[in-house]
Amino acid sequence: MSLSFKKTYTFAVVSTTYITIFSTALVVILSFLFSAFSWQFCLAFSVSVALFSFFVLQYRVEHFIYKRVKKIYDDVSLLDSTTLSSQSITTDMATLTREVKKFATDKKIEIENLKVREEYRREFMGNVSHELKTPLFTVQGYLSTLLDGAIKDKELRVKYVERAEKGVERLIYIVEDLDMISKLEMGQLNLEKSNFNIIELIQNVFDLLEMKADNKNIILMFDRKYSKPINVFADQEKIQQVLTNLITNSIKYGKENGTTEVAIEDLVENKIIVRVKDNGEGIEQQYIPRLFERFFRVDKSGSRSEGGSGLGLSIVKHIIEGHNEKIYVESEFSKGSEFSFTLEKAE
Numbered sequence: 001m002s003l004s005f006k007k008t009y010t011f012a013v014v015s016t017t018y019i020t021i022f023s024t025a026l027v028v029i030l031s032f033l034f035s036a037f038s039w040q041f042c043l044a045f046s047v048s049v050a051l052f053s054f055f056v057l058q059y060r061v062e063h064f065i066y067k068r069v070k071k072i073y074d075d076v077s078l079l080d081s082t083t084l085s086s087q088s089i090t091t092d093m094a095t096l097t098r099e100v101k102k103f104a105t106d107k108k109i110e111i112e113n114l115k116v117r118e119e120y121r122r123e124f125m126g127n128v129s130h131e132l133k134t135p136l137f138t139v140q141g142y143l144s145t146l147l148d149g150a151i152k153d154k155e156l157r158v159k160y161v162e163r164a165e166k167g168v169e170r171l172i173y174i175v176e177d178l179d180m181i182s183k184l185e186m187g188q189l190n191l192e193k194s195n196f197n198i199i200e201l202i203q204n205v206f207d208l209l210e211m212k213a214d215n216k217n218i219i220l221m222f223d224r225k226y227s228k229p230i231n232v233f234a235d236q237e238k239i240q241q242v243l244t245n246l247i248t249n250s251i252k253y254g255k256e257n258g259t260t261e262v263a264i265e266d267l268v269e270n271k272i273i274v275r276v277k278d279n280g281e282g283i284e285q286q287y288i289p290r291l292f293e294r295f296f297r298v299d300k301s302g303s304r305s306e307g308g309s310g311l312g313l314s315i316v317k318h319i320i321e322g323h324n325e326k327i328y329v330e331s332e333f334s335k336g337s338e339f340s341f342t343l344e345k346a347e
Contacts, residue, residue: 016053023049132174139167177311181294184318189238191322195346196236197229198274202262205243209251216256220247223263223275230264230272231346238319239343245312246276246339253337254280270345277338283331291329292317316341 024046142164150156183189199222206220213220232239243262250260263275283291290296294314320327320341331337 015057016050019053020046020050135167135170139164181311181315189322191235193233193235195231195233198232198264199226199230201236201240202243205240205247209247213251216251216254218251218254219259221259221261223261232343233346234323234343242316242319245316249312250276250278250280254278267342271342272345273340273342275338275340279336282333282335283337284333288329288331
């Protein structure tokens with residue numbers, strides 16, 4: 001029997017000792033008084049009283065404490081009273097106190113987590129509703145106008161159908177991003193890693209976004225000429241999405257006649273860091289901690305007019321963290337922003 005186990009019976013042992021000493025002394029006195037003293041009789045009597053006292057006291061103390069602890073559990077309604085009954089009852093009040101505090105702390109944390117999840121659920125549903133409502137009402141408005149008679153005007157018909165189509169495209173874009181963020185948050189990232197040249201991938205993204213950048217006279221460029229390939233080990237398709245989202249944001253929030261510059265640097269022996277820097281609007285420091293939240297926008301009206309689902313940076317963060325890498329952001333308001341992320345070098 002371990003020392004810690006014996007300590008739980010301190011109350012019973014001490015009480016038993018007092019009773020045994022008293023009973024034995026009483027027997028000795030009576031034996032002397034009545035001239036019937038016997039050491040064998042005293043020993044047997046002492047052992048019998050000790051055993052009887054110990055079991056009686058222990059049984060009574062255990063049930064006394066159990067009933068009161070169970071009542072506490074029931075009264076506070078924070079703890080499940082069956083939790084105690086599934087464990088051995090101890091008479092060590094310090095142990096009981098620790099257990100009750102632990103149960104109460106666990107339940108409190110559980111309740112706080114539920115509150116956070118409920119708050120997130122409400123905010124998420126509100127954001128989804130708001131994001132979907134704008135393109136839905138846009139499409140509905142154009143279609144209703146056509147049905148009210150505008151369909152007879154060929155020029156107006158084509159114009160409104162094209163605008164309705166853009167609204168549908170925005171809906172599809174939002175739904176696809178919602179589907180992706182849901183899969184990412186549920187851990188369904190399914191990375192297909194391979195070796196590829198990150199320089200070539202960045203150039204491909206530049207080519208895809210060239211027209212969008214030209215609309216604002218923004219130059220997409222490397223910080224220097226890279227004469228040799230830089231191979232990394234990652235999911236090429238997912239990293240292309242990361243670069244596309246970051247460069248698209250740099251164009252969206254960049255200044256006219258500005259630049260978006262991408263740099264690749266060695267970080268440690270087996271890591272590189274990719275930097276996407278612009279000289280656009282920049283971000284106020286108070287907003288930086290929230291940039292990767294779902295649907296968060298610094299300039300809500302302006303960003304909506306530019307399109308997008310509001311999930312781009314959140315998706316970027318999930319993809320990079322899915323690679324067990326890090327993403328960083330530095331920004332100075334009215335001077336520009338820099339987003340950077342690490343990648344593993346190919347062997």
